Amino acid sequence: xxxxxxxxxxxxxxxxxxxxxxxxxxxxxxxxxxxxxxxxxxxxxxxxxxxxxxxxxxxxxxxxxxxxxxxxxxxxxxxxxxxxxxxxxxxxxxxxxxxxxxxxxxxxxxxxxxxxxxxxxxxxxxxxxxxxxxxxxxxxxxxxxxxxxxxxxxxxxxxxxxxxxxxxxxxxxxxxxxxxxxxxxxxxxxxxxxxxxxxxxxxxxxxxxxxxxxxxxxxxxxxxxxxxxxxxxxxxxxxxxxxxxxxxxxxxxxxxxxxxxxxxxxxxxxxxxxxxxxxxxxxxxxxxxxxxxxxxxxxxxxxxxxxxxxxxxxxxxxxxxxxxxxxxxxxxxxxxxxxxxxxxxxxxxxxxxxxxxxxxxxxxx
Amino acid sequence: xxxxxxxxxxxxxxxxxxxxxxxxxxxxxxxxxxxxxxxxxxxxxxxxxxxxxxxxxxxxxxxxxxxxxxxxxxxxxxxxxxxxxxxxxxxxxxxxxxxxxxxxxxxxxxxxxxxxxxxxxxxxxxxxxxxxxxxxxxxxxxxxxxxxxxxxxxxxxxxxxxxxxxxxxxxxxxxxxxxxxxxxxxxxxxxxxxxxxxxxxxxxxxxxxxxxxxxxxxxxxxxxxxxxxxxxxxxxxxxxxxxxxxxxxxxxxxxxxxxxxxxxxxxxxxxxxxxxxxxxxxxxxxxxxxxxxxxxxxxxxxxxxxxxxxxxxxxxxxxxxxxxxxxxxxxxxxxxxxxxxxxxxxxxxxxxxxxxxxxxxxxxxxxxxxxxxxxxxxxxxxxxxxxxxxxxxxxxxxxxxxxxxxxxxxxxxxxxxxxxxxxxxxxxxxxxxxxxxxxxxxxxxxxxxxxxxxxxxxxxxxxxxxxxxxxxxxxxxxxxxxxxxxxxxxxxxxxxxxxxxxxxxxxxxxxxxxxxxxxxxxxxxxxxxxxxxxxxxxxxxxxxxxxxxxxxxxxxxxxxxxxxxxxxxxxxxxxxxxxxxxxxxxxxxxxxxxxxxxxxxxxxxxxxxx
Numbered sequence: 001x002x003x004x005x006x007x008x009x010x011x012x013x014x015x016x017x018x019x020x021x022x023x024x025x026x027x028x029x030x031x032x033x034x035x036x037x038x039x040x041x042x043x044x045x046x047x048x049x050x051x052x053x054x055x056x057x058x059x060x061x062x063x064x065x066x067x068x069x070x071x072x073x074x075x076x077x078x079x080x081x082x083x084x085x086x087x088x089x090x091x092x093x094x095x096x097x098x099x100x101x102x103x104x105x106x107x108x109x110x111x112x113x114x115x116x117x118x119x120x121x122x123x124x125x126x127x128x129x130x131x132x133x134x135x136x137x138x139x140x141x142x143x144x145x146x147x148x149x150x151x152x153x154x155x156x157x158x159x160x161x162x163x164x165x166x167x168x169x170x171x172x173x174x175x176x177x178x179x180x181x182x183x184x185x186x187x188x189x190x191x192x193x194x195x196x197x198x199x200x201x202x203x204x205x206x207x208x209x210x211x212x213x214x215x216x217x218x219x220x221x222x223x224x225x226x227x228x229x230x231x232x233x234x235x236x237x238x239x240x241x242x243x244x245x246x247x248x249x250x251x252x253x254x255x256x257x258x259x260x261x262x263x264x265x266x267x268x269x270x271x272x273x274x275x276x277x278x279x280x281x282x283x284x285x286x287x288x289x290x291x292x293x294x295x296x297x298x299x300x301x302x303x304x305x306x307x308x309x310x311x312x313x314x315x316x317x318x319x320x321x322x323x324x325x326x327x328x329x330x331x332x333x334x335x336x337x338x339x340x341x342x343x344x345x346x347x348x349x350x351x352x353x354x355x356x357x358x359x360x361x362x363x364x365x
Numbered sequence: 366x367x368x369x370x371x372x373x374x375x376x377x378x379x380x381x382x383x384x385x386x387x388x389x390x391x392x393x394x395x396x397x398x399x400x401x402x403x404x405x406x407x408x409x410x411x412x413x414x415x416x417x418x419x420x421x422x423x424x425x426x427x428x429x430x431x432x433x434x435x436x437x438x439x440x441x442x443x444x445x446x447x448x449x450x451x452x453x454x455x456x457x458x459x460x461x462x463x464x465x466x467x468x469x470x471x472x473x474x475x476x477x478x479x480x481x482x483x484x485x486x487x488x489x490x491x492x493x494x495x496x497x498x499x500x501x502x503x504x505x506x507x508x509x510x511x512x513x514x515x516x517x518x519x520x521x522x523x524x525x526x527x528x529x530x531x532x533x534x535x536x537x538x539x540x541x542x543x544x545x546x547x548x549x550x551x552x553x554x555x556x557x558x559x560x561x562x563x564x565x566x567x568x569x570x571x572x573x574x575x576x577x578x579x580x581x582x583x584x585x586x587x588x589x590x591x592x593x594x595x596x597x598x599x600x601x602x603x604x605x606x607x608x609x610x611x612x613x614x615x616x617x618x619x620x621x622x623x624x625x626x627x628x629x630x631x632x633x634x635x636x637x638x639x640x641x642x643x644x645x646x647x648x649x650x651x652x653x654x655x656x657x658x659x660x661x662x663x664x665x666x667x668x669x670x671x672x673x674x675x676x677x678x679x680x681x682x683x684x685x686x687x688x689x690x691x692x693x694x695x696x697x698x699x700x701x702x703x704x705x706x707x708x709x710x711x712x713x714x715x716x717x718x719x720x721x722x723x724x725x726x727x728x729x730x731x732x733x734x735x736x737x738x739x740x741x742x743x744x745x746x747x748x749x750x751x752x753x754x755x756x757x758x759x760x761x762x763x764x765x766x767x768x769x770x771x772x773x774x775x776x777x778x779x780x781x782x783x784x785x786x787x788x789x790x791x792x793x794x795x796x797x798x799x800x801x802x803x804x805x806x807x808x809x810x811x812x813x814x815x816x817x818x819x820x821x822x823x824x825x826x827x828x829x830x831x832x833x834x835x836x837x838x839x840x841x842x843x844x845x846x847x848x849x850x851x852x853x854x855x856x857x858x859x860x861x862x863x864x865x866x867x868x869x870x871x872x873x874x875x876x877x878x879x880x881x882x883x884x885x886x887x888x889x890x891x892x893x894x895x896x897x898x899x900x901x902x903x904x905x906x907x908x909x910x911x912x913x914x915x916x917x918x919x920x921x922x923x924x925x926x927x928x929x930x931x932x933x934x935x936x937x938x939x940x941x942x943x944x945x946x947x948x949x950x951x952x953x954x955x956x957x958x959x960x961x962x963x964x965x966x967x968x969x970x971x972x973x974x975x
Contacts, residue, residue: 037457040513133380232419237405238415250421274406281395281402292388296381304377308384312391321392326401362802 008064009360012290015283016060016338016353020346022280023339024053024265028261029246030267031341035251045260045341052109052343056350063354068362069354072302077127083151084120085111087113088156100160107118112344114157114165119348121150122176122309123170129180130301137183146177163201164332168317170194175312176305215330228263231256236277236326237264243273260341262333265325281322282337288315291356297363307359310352314338398767429558431523434535434549436596437631437812442535443549443641445542449500449517450493455486456952457514464512468795471502494522502809523549524640532633533655534592534755534810537644546653548590548810551756555814555825557862558587574954580836588825593629593812598622601824601942604635605935610636611916613896613931619656619789620913620941625797625901627836628806629771630753631909631947632939633657641939658753661761662785662914665881666928667780667899669726671795673718674851675741675825678843681732684715684854688725695724698773702727705880715854719862721878722780730780735766738776747787748807752839753808754827762786782881793912795898799851800875800907803843806836856904866899866933869940871951875907876900876936885915893917896931902940904950909943911936 023047032043038044070076091101091113103110128146135142150173155162158166174194178187202208210225218226218233235251238244249270252259259267269277295307314337321336323329335342337349405413418483434443451472458464465480472492482489492499499518507515523538536547541555544550561584602620610618620630635656639648654660654882676682690712693704702723709722729739743749748763763772763785778784790808811833814825825833836879843851855875858864879897899912913935918926919968923932943949 175387179380179387180378233405233409233421234413234416237409238417239406240410240414241406250417255420269402269406274402277397277402277406281399285392285395288388288391296384297789301377304380308387311385315391319391319398322398323394326398326405328398328401330790359630361543 001040006365007361008357009290009294009363010359011286012023012294012353012360014226015286015290016357019283019338020053020056020350023336024049024272026264026268026339027260027341029271030248030252030264031247034259037254048343049341049346052346054124055343056346059254059347060350060354060357061350064357064361066358068303068306068355068358069300069307072127072130074127077124080120081124081153084113084117084153085156088117088153088160091160092156100162102160102162107342112342114160114162115344115348117153117165118169118172119351120314121153121173122306122313123175124149125173126178126305126309128301129176129305133180133301136177136180137186143182143186146173153287162229162333164320164334167198167332168313168334169318171316171320172309172313173314176309179308180305211330211332215327218327228257229316232263232266232325235263235270237251239273239277241273242275243269246271251264253288258333261335262321262340264324264340265322265336268339271324284315284318287311290360291315294356294360298359299362303359303362307356310356314349314352383631385420387427388498401923419896427561427584428521428542428548429560429584430521431538431802432556432589432815432817434556434592435589435591436531436599438596441526442531442592442594442596443525444525445521448494448497448522450520451491451500451503451515451517453483453489453491454514454516455483455489458483460515463510464515466714467506467512468503469508471499471506473499485923494520494855497947513526525598525744526842528640529638529684530596530603531592531594532638532641533657534633534654535641536653537641537649547593547655547756551754552590552811554588555718556590558817559585561585584587586926588817588822589815589819590811591813591815592810593624593627593631594633594810595631595946596877596944596948598939599632599634602632602935602944602975603636603638603799605938606636608635609913609915609924609931609935612924613915613926615896615918615931616893617656618913618915618935619660620935620939621657621789621793622909622943623797623910625794625800625806625907625910628794628797628808629812629836630808630810631943633755633810636889654939655755655757656914656916657789658751658755659757659759659788661759661788662895662916663783663785663881663883664787664792665782665879665897666721666723667792667796667877667879667897667912668785668787669718669721669780670799670851670855670877671745672738673714673728673743673854674798674847675738675801676729677714677850679737679849681731681768682714684735684850685713687711687713688717688722688728689851690717690722690724690728693722693724695727697727697777700774703776715857718854718877719857720911721858721863726780727777729929730776735771738779739763739766742779742785742938743797744805745798746839747785747795750756751788751794752827752829752837753790754833758790761788761791782879789912789914792897792899793910796877796901796902796912798842799848801848802845803841804847805839805842806829806949807839809834809836852901852907855864855900859900863929864900864933865897866929867900867940867961868925869937869944871900872940872944872949872950873904874900874902875904876938878933880926880928894926896926896928898928898932898936900936903941903949903954908947908949909940911939911943913939 027049032042036042060191091104094101102112105348154166154169157169202212214221214225214229218229221334222230231251235256249267251270252267256263256266268280291307295304298304298307317334317337320329321334324331335345428607433441436442453707461483465483469479482491487695534547536549537545538549539545545555561582572632602622606618606620618636620634623630639646639652643649655766663811690709693707693709697703704722704724706876707719712722712725742763748761750758750760764775775784794808814822814833816822822831827833831837852875855877857874859867859874859876863878867876868872877899883893883895883896898917901907901910913932920932
């Protein structure tokens with residue numbers, strides 16, 4: 001097996017590590033002004049993020065070296081599912097901060113279970129599909145138990161409230177089920193349920209519906225609901241072809257909200273222009289290509305589904321994030337994997353890349 | 366072969382297809398994203414760059430620098446000094462309780478007061494225009510404890526080095542340096558200077574990125590004003606007035622000193638007064654009115670001079686004509702007119718003035734028609750604005766003959782200065798017309814306007830269109846001969862009559878006392894007194910006209926309530942100061958004066974002295 005470790009997919013490895021290293025640099029650029037303003041020095045956010053990256057790289061290597069087939073055991077899957085549900089319940093029980101309960105405080109770092117929920121859903125579905133793919137389109141023994149598990153996790157995340165991550169989990173589950181062979185009947189039904197649920201949520205919450213209106217015409221309310229989008233578009237547009245230069249961006253200095261988390265892509269586009277923005281898109285496309293390639297060449301169905309799930313997670317989340325930045329999608333809080341500031345997101349992305357790399361080593365050649 | 370293996374398994378073949386469809390779908394999404402990026406970064410680039418620039422630039426207004434106000438001799442009456450205002454940027458504050466603990470003593474406020482100001486978000490002044498010692502103390506504490514969110518900014522503060530000197534004339538500014546009353550307000554547009562704008566590049570965290578700032582318009586310094594006021598005379602007048610008001614237990618007082626030939630106001634004193642720098646003091650608000658121009662009073666006996674001058678000019682009387690004063694009692698329609706003491710019988714016109722006989726004056730007045738008498742008062746500047754370049758002037762009250770307000774005894778009453786109201790400035794101007802040989806001057810207080818380089822500005826015009834600093838003769842009231850004769854009659858008032866407390870050794874002074882009863886509009890009856898004294902010196906070539914009025918002196922007070930005793934000493938004190946300050950020579954012997962007259966083209970003091 002030792003030789004196999006050298007067979008790790010180099011494209012995948014370099015695409016991921018480039019994104020992580022570049023992301024850390026961009027976290028510095030996007031955060032130093034705010035850090036200086038709030039903490040009196042430039043390094044507040046980048047220091048914390050560096051620790052997350054170091055831990056993340058350790059987890060990436062661990063994921064790369066541990067045989068993915070070990071996760072297949074039903075007991076592992078069961079513990080993961082029950083553990084994440086317990087963690088999400090604990091989060092809800094904790095006092096809310098900034099209007100939502102997303103974090104479990106662990107001293108220096110806060111852990112965000114909803115990020116880890118994505119991995120658990122992928123693990124659960126891969127396990128289910130690899131063993132019982134033929135029952136997928138049966139209601140009682142297929143779609144119902146899947147819906148119960150995935151649905152309850154999604155719902156727990158949604159009520160935090162963290163709608164962005166809930167949608168993300170639903171998107172990952174949807175992709176995996178669809179690739180797994182879900183019949184068009186269920187695709188239509190589940191799609192309809194998702195659309196109705198989303199519409200109901202938007203109609204119910206004035207906050208959400210204002211975001212939709214702002215999505216359609218952000219300039220109409222540039223100081224209110226459209227503010228984030230307008231500032232983001234301004235940042236991206238003023239980048240031009242080659243950008244204003246590293247650390248030279250102005251939009252991050254208090255105009256663009258969350259410049260080092262959800263809108264870090266706008267900072268990249270402002271400072272490195274179309275060239276920089278396309279490099280990031282291309283790296284994620286490499287990830288998509290090599291991730292699906294690893295999945296398709298996996299020696300067993302479990303490897304196939306895990307590969308599909310992890311690739312879909314990393315790339316779809318990245319596309320959603322970037323689409324929000326350029327106002328192709330309405331604003332919701334979703335980090336850019338491997339780049340945005342945030343420990344939990346970084347660790348989960350690193351684990352995902354590590355496992356993908358492990359799967360790639362087992363490819364049939 | 367993976368593909369071959371998958372194809373043998375129909376289920377996995379379907380999954381493989383769907384996986385490829387998913388990759389294609391996701392890739393198409395990426396293509397849309399790229400198209401959108403090109404659209405934003407290439408096609409919308411220019412618009413969005415403008416948008417970003419608007420975001421980042423802001424114009425900062427810089428206050429203009431306010432000009433100074435000087436007295437005639439260069440003494441600074443109002444200037445601006447630079448102080449620092451201390452403020453909190455409350456979003457940056459980490460521990461408001463600690464800041465309140467540390468800074469409350471230095472800011473000289475209670476801890477609770479300061480703590481309350483620190484609540485909320487954004488900018489808040491903690492102390493505007495703090496004294497330098499306070500700023501130093503606060504800075505020291507802030508740097509020692511590395512406190513964040515406490516900053517300071519330069520602001521200019523108006524400073525009045527002479528404190529209460531000329532307070533009602535000069536006026537003051539509000540906290541934003543806008544003139545609030547007095548000259549500070551009246552000439553705001555000249556003094557204020559123009560605001561400048563400064564284009565700054567900023568971030569949205571409250572920082573100005575200094576190196577990219579550009580000055581669009583420099584703020585300019587406003588004009589300096591030089592007043593005709595003589596600081597020494599002003600000071601003397603205020604001190605003398607203060608003493609008189611205190612000695613007579615009066616409500617207040619006013620004194621006006623004017624150069625009769627130019628109309629220049631050399632002093633305009635009000636009492637009670639206040640320190641212009643101390644705008645928290647209750648007196649600051651209470652005593653802002655400049656009584657010299659904004660408050661009309663019944664002028665009283667001083668107006669007898671006008672009556673006599675008019676009759677003399679109309680050739681109805683001469684100085685030595687004898688008037689029967691009937692023992693000091695005259696019946697008029699609806700009542701009697703009494704003299705201030707009984708017993709005046711046959712008096713010459715000169716003696717009528719000297720003894721201030723009401724009955725005698727009435728008898729002189731009624732030789733004129735009411736219309737003529739009324740016209741004479743208008744000619745002397747009563748019941749009209751003098752056009753002085755001070756704000757807030759009022760015209761005073763005078764009825765018109767033939768209207769209901771003009772009763773059958775109005776002419777009689779007006780002849781000795783009641784049933785008419787006039788500002789002290791109007792009285793001073795009328796006396797000046799007698800002193801200067803018959804010309805009614807427009808009084809003025811602005812001597813010169815200087816631009817920020819110190820050069821005299823010729824283009825500053827007053828409301829009447831005349832340039833600042835020009836002497837304006839409104840019109841001739843009296844022939845110079847007549848004016849001269851009236852002046853000499855006034856000299857006897859001071860020499861031998863009621864005005865003797867105003868005498869100054871070596872100088873010949875023309876003057877007239879007045880003790881007017883105040884008509885109280887609310888009570889509809891005559892109440893307290895206004896004690897007045899007006900006059901000029903030296904007779905041979907008058908250099909100053911002085912009018913003093915003391916409002917409601919008390920009968921039993923140490924100086925009494927009469928014009929002579931209450932206001933006379935103030936007149937004398939100011940006269941002595943004027944002699945010293947203006948270096949007024951004693952009156953020449955008659956023949957020397959005649960020689961001087963011959964060489965004087967202006968026709969000053971045209972009449973040979975007796």
